[in-house]
Amino acid sequence: MNYKTIFRIVGLMLLVEGAALLISLLIAWLAGGSDVMAFAWSSLACLVPGLLLVMATRKSSMMISRTEGFLIVTLVWLIFSLFGTLPYIFSRTIPGFADAFFETMSGFTTTGASVVDNLETFPKGILFWRALTHWLGGMGIIVLFLTMMPAFGIGGMQLYSAEVPGMTVEKISPRIYQTARIVWGVYVLLTLVEVVLLMFGGMSLFDSVCHAFATMATGGFSTKQASIAFWPSPYIQYVITLFMFLAGTNFTLLYFAGRGKFSRLFRDEEFRYYFLFVLGFTILIFSGLLISTKLPAEQAFRDSLFTVVSVITTTGFVTADYLMWRPVLYMLVFILFFFGGSTGSTGGGVKIMRIVLLLKNSYYELRRIIHPSGVIPVKFNKHAIEPRVISNVLAFFMFYLMVFFVSTVILMIFVGDMDTSMGAVASCLGNIGPGLGSVGPVFTYSAVPDAGKVFLSLLMMLGRLELFTVLVIFSPSFWTDQ
Amino acid sequence: MKVVIAGAGEVGTHLARMLSHENHDIVLMDNDPEKLAQISREVDLMTVTGSAHSFVDLKETGLNKADLFIAVTTSEERNVLACAMASYLGVARTIARINNSEYLQARYREKLKNMGIHEFIYPESLAAKEIVSSVKLTGTRQYFEFSGGKLILMGIKIRGNAPIVNRPLEELGSLLKDIVAVSISRGNENIIPSGKDMILSGDVVYFVTNRSTQQRLFELTGKELFEVKNIMFLGGSRIAQKTIEKLGDNYRIKVIEVNRERCSMIADQFENVLVINGDGRNLDLLQEEGLAKMDAFIATTGSSEVNLLSCHLAKSIGIKRTVAEVENFALINTAENMDIGTIVNKKLIAASYIYRFTLNAEISNVKCLTSSEAEVFEFIAKPGTRIIEKPVRELDFPSEAKLGGIIRGDQGFVASGNMQVQEGDKVVVFTVPSGMKKLEKFFK
Numbered sequence: 001m002n003y004k005t006i007f008r009i010v011g012l013m014l015l016v017e018g019a020a021l022l023i024s025l026l027i028a029w030l031a032g033g034s035d036v037m038a039f040a041w042s043s044l045a046c047l048v049p050g051l052l053l054v055m056a057t058r059k060s061s062m063m064i065s066r067t068e069g070f071l072i073v074t075l076v077w078l079i080f081s082l083f084g085t086l087p088y089i090f091s092r093t094i095p096g097f098a099d100a101f102f103e104t105m106s107g108f109t110t111t112g113a114s115v116v117d118n119l120e121t122f123p124k125g126i127l128f129w130r131a132l133t134h135w136l137g138g139m140g141i142i143v144l145f146l147t148m149m150p151a152f153g154i155g156g157m158q159l160y161s162a163e164v165p166g167m168t169v170e171k172i173s174p175r176i177y178q179t180a181r182i183v184w185g186v187y188v189l190l191t192l193v194e195v196v197l198l199m200f201g202g203m204s205l206f207d208s209v210c211h212a213f214a215t216m217a218t219g220g221f222s223t224k225q226a227s228i229a230f231w232p233s234p235y236i237q238y239v240i241t242l243f244m245f246l247a248g249t250n251f252t253l254l255y256f257a258g259r260g261k262f263s264r265l266f267r268d269e270e271f272r273y274y275f276l277f278v279l280g281f282t283i284l285i286f287s288g289l290l291i292s293t294k295l296p297a298e299q300a301f302r303d304s305l306f307t308v309v310s311v312i313t314t315t316g317f318v319t320a321d322y323l324m325w326r327p328v329l330y331m332l333v334f335i336l337f338f339f340g341g342s343t344g345s346t347g348g349g350v351k352i353m354r355i356v357l358l359l360k361n362s363y364y365e366l367r368r369i370i371h372p373s374g375v376i377p378v379k380f381n382k383h384a385i386e387p388r389v390i391s392n393v394l395a396f397f398m399f400y401l402m403v404f405f406v407s408t409v410i411l412m413i414f415v416g417d418m419d420t421s422m423g424a425v426a427s428c429l430g431n432i433g434p435g436l437g438s439v440g441p442v443f444t445y446s447a448v449p450d451a452g453k454v455f456l457s458l459l460m461m462l463g464r465l466e467l468f469t470v471l472v473i474f475s476p477s478f479w480t481d482q
Numbered sequence: 483m484k485v486v487i488a489g490a491g492e493v494g495t496h497l498a499r500m501l502s503h504e505n506h507d508i509v510l511m512d513n514d515p516e517k518l519a520q521i522s523r524e525v526d527l528m529t530v531t532g533s534a535h536s537f538v539d540l541k542e543t544g545l546n547k548a549d550l551f552i553a554v555t556t557s558e559e560r561n562v563l564a565c566a567m568a569s570y571l572g573v574a575r576t577i578a579r580i581n582n583s584e585y586l587q588a589r590y591r592e593k594l595k596n597m598g599i600h601e602f603i604y605p606e607s608l609a610a611k612e613i614v615s616s617v618k619l620t621g622t623r624q625y626f627e628f629s630g631g632k633l634i635l636m637g638i639k640i641r642g643n644a645p646i647v648n649r650p651l652e653e654l655g656s657l658l659k660d661i662v663a664v665s666i667s668r669g670n671e672n673i674i675p676s677g678k679d680m681i682l683s684g685d686v687v688y689f690v691t692n693r694s695t696q697q698r699l700f701e702l703t704g705k706e707l708f709e710v711k712n713i714m715f716l717g718g719s720r721i722a723q724k725t726i727e728k729l730g731d732n733y734r735i736k737v738i739e740v741n742r743e744r745c746s747m748i749a750d751q752f753e754n755v756l757v758i759n760g761d762g763r764n765l766d767l768l769q770e771e772g773l774a775k776m777d778a779f780i781a782t783t784g785s786s787e788v789n790l791l792s793c794h795l796a797k798s799i800g801i802k803r804t805v806a807e808v809e810n811f812a813l814i815n816t817a818e819n820m821d822i823g824t825i826v827n828k829k830l831i832a833a834s835y836i837y838r839f840t841l842n843a844e845i846s847n848v849k850c851l852t853s854s855e856a857e858v859f860e861f862i863a864k865p866g867t868r869i870i871e872k873p874v875r876e877l878d879f880p881s882e883a884k885l886g887g888i889i890r891g892d893q894g895f896v897a898s899g900n901m902q903v904q905e906g907d908k909v910v911v912f913t914v915p916s917g918m919k920k921l922e923k924f925f926k
Contacts, residue, residue: 154526174484174507174528 011053028125069158107133112220138217220316316433348431569598882917
């Protein structure tokens with residue numbers, strides 16, 4: 001284990017975080033809020049240790065092994081979230097550490113679950129920092145770091161694949177830093193377009209930026225306690241729906257679509273299923289709403305579409321309280337908690353590709369039973385998927401379920417009620433935001449005890465880094481086989 | 483530079499690795515996703531699964547924006563076809579790997595160029611050339627000429643009997659006039675020597691010198707030259723056949739080959755060769771065929787291990803010149819420690835040959851050394867560069883690099899401290915990879 005390199009990267013990342021805090025400082029200063037000093041101290045608290053670490057580890061090698069990659073990414077996420085609590089604590093907006101840690105982790109992992117019950121009283125700097133944590137974490141802080149570091153070579157690849165969601169890393173360009181730049185470029189561009197479109201709908205510049213950050217990162221933090229329901233304008237809600245949908249799409253496909261190759265989008269099997277799932281669940285919930293409520297047809301459609309896209313992409317914005325719907329309808333929403341966005345998107349959860357592979361594999365298993373000697377591979381995008389990949393997906397899903405059930409039991413010790421525990425765990429593990437019961441769409445997580453909040457924060461990180469990156473560190477062979 | 487390589491075989495992957503480390507953007511294509519997955523875990527490159535002779539798959543690699551296309555799949559026909567197709571799709575330059583010297587003939591070159599196949603690489607032929615030069619020049623491990631022999635690079639294994647052994651280089655003074663030791667390989671270590679370094683017994687030292695001093699260098703390194711007459715080849719591989727062809731009629735050659743069909747093919751092809759059908763691992767057979775009387779022993783079977791062990795054996799019974807083909811990189815260092823003479827690595831030779839097509843304008847030639855990680859570059863000194871400002875002594879040259887000599891007009895000069903490089907000179911420089919960046923500053 002090359003600790004010098006690990007510390008150097010942690011140091012460099014602290015500098016990146018310090019720079020992000022300086023941007024928030026600028027916003028706070030422009031808004032003339034009470035939080036200017038909080039940001040000044042926070043950025044200093046990042047920059048000083050960051051600089052010291054970087055200076056102390058000069059001349060460290062740029063080689064990063066697979067195992068080091070996992071450790072670095074996990075450490076960086078943990079440390080980023082720890083330092084990210086400082087503005088909340090210093091500005092006394094969220095004074096408790098457990099609360100601040102929950103809020104920060106929820107920001108970086110793009111969960112969007114909040115402990116804040118009085119959002120309207122927050123200064124603008126803090127609101128901006130909340131949105132910025134989403135935006136940085138959405139495309140990945142490590143990926144952002146790689147765009148600035150061409151020198152990493154294959155070491156960068158280890159970091160990239162440990163952070164980016166999905167099973168395989170699809171390179172668009174020969175070098176990993178070029179790929180990272182392209183993906184971030186698409187991300188920045190879409191964010192800008194959304195800002196403009198939201199302003200067009202009457203949102204202020206500040207709210208547009210914050211919401212664009214939260215949408216493109218599939219985060220879910222709003223600047224208003226009522227979330228998107230604060231803006232009843234159908235235009236704004238449809239724009240956000242569209243961009244949530246895009247953010248849940250594979251960014252490689254978006255890049256090719258942007259270059260005029262639209263056919264690639266619909267040729268991609270994962271995108272087709274993603275589209276179908278959104279369509280199917282929307283139709284089901286829409287018709288359910290039409291039958292069971294007296295909502296106007298347009299609003300019922302908008303609410304169901306918004307909720308489905310918001311949950312499947314793991315954004316977690318809210319326009320309607322799904323818990324007020326018939327239980328069968330919110331059960332449908334809860335099923336979507338386990339879907340997630342596409343691979344290579346900013347969405348969390350299990351990911352569409354894994355779900356599709358699992359479904360196909362189980363279905364083919366029936367045929368395999370009828371034809372014991374048949375060679376029946378699982379195909380995806382017209383290519384046979386190797387059994388090793390299938391076994392990886394099965395292992396992932398098993399881990400996911402195991403973590404879900406064990407964590408639900410653990411959380412029930414703190415919370416007591418099963419609906420709330422199941423909803424909170426599924427929501428945090430999938431990086432969604434709103435859950436069930438007392439952590440439903442119109443409530444916050446403020447009632448959960450501190451220990452429960454820290455526990456849920458770690459679940460968010462586990463989910464964001466797709467289990468394996470974190471879990472592998474706890475396997476004995478990670479430390480002994482070096 | 484953007485380079486597309488078709489074929490993730492041994493040459494292809496080695497090239498991809500080397501060029502990627504030199505900061506070129508590499509796209510590697512092959513029809514075996516397994517092979518591609520393997521290399522993309524180790525090297526920062528993009529991979530495309532597909533056939534080298536499919537227009538659709540070639541387009542996937544972004545050929546129209548690439549500067550160089552290298553086809554090194556196993557099949558010659560496919561390489562040639564792929565290069566023609568790649569040219570059509572807009573790549574600037576193509577290189578095809580071949581195993582047939584017909585393509586190299588001057589009268590067909592123009593025609594092939596019109597088809598879009600610009601350069602050819604024939605690894606077996608290049609390897610054969612190295613073997614021939616090491617058989618003809620018995621004192622050296624590796625022999626390389628710059629600008630038609632105006633300067634010479636020789637890799638020499640130093641034994642205890644060499645007069646220059648165990649003395650700091652700066653003390654040797656006038657003994658080493660017109661000779662520069664540019665790189666020392668000791669075990670796994672690689673030293674760019676300064677005046678205080680010593681040459682020890684067992685080192686492989688690379689010297690730059692000129693033709694007239696060559697003889698004195700052999701004396702200083704305690705090498706007795708001898709004439710090679712009897713040569714035994716173990717394995718009648720393509721390299722062996724090519725070597726026999728290049729050696730000409732002045733040698734008595736025996737070839738031991740296990741495959742009967744190949745035996746008859748070689749016997750059919752060459753007049754002055756005695757072909758023996760048998761397993762080279764069979765010691766009795768080798769003894770019976772007069773192994774002890776051989777002047778040179780060349781092992782080029784498909785197995786690196788067999789080549790190594792048989793050369794070791796040949797050395798131990800007193801054969802002075804042995805050449806082993808070692809294709810397994812991991813074995814090269816071991817081979818060096820085992821003391822088995824010259825090592826030939828087809829991939830390394832091919833890769834270093836292709837390497838020169840990726841170089842900047844200021845570099846005119848390059849050579850990778852088999853038993854050392856150092857590389858030799860022939861730079862052209864351009865006007866306004868730092869290298870021509872001061873005499874060599876005052877240049878503050880990086881310690882990872884060493885000046886070997888310069889070629890000015892028709893004459894070669896071995897490097898000395900007082901020398902000043904002039905505009906238009908060709909400068910022969912040695913460097914380990916880490917020195918390359920610093921070195922470039924002197925020539926830009």
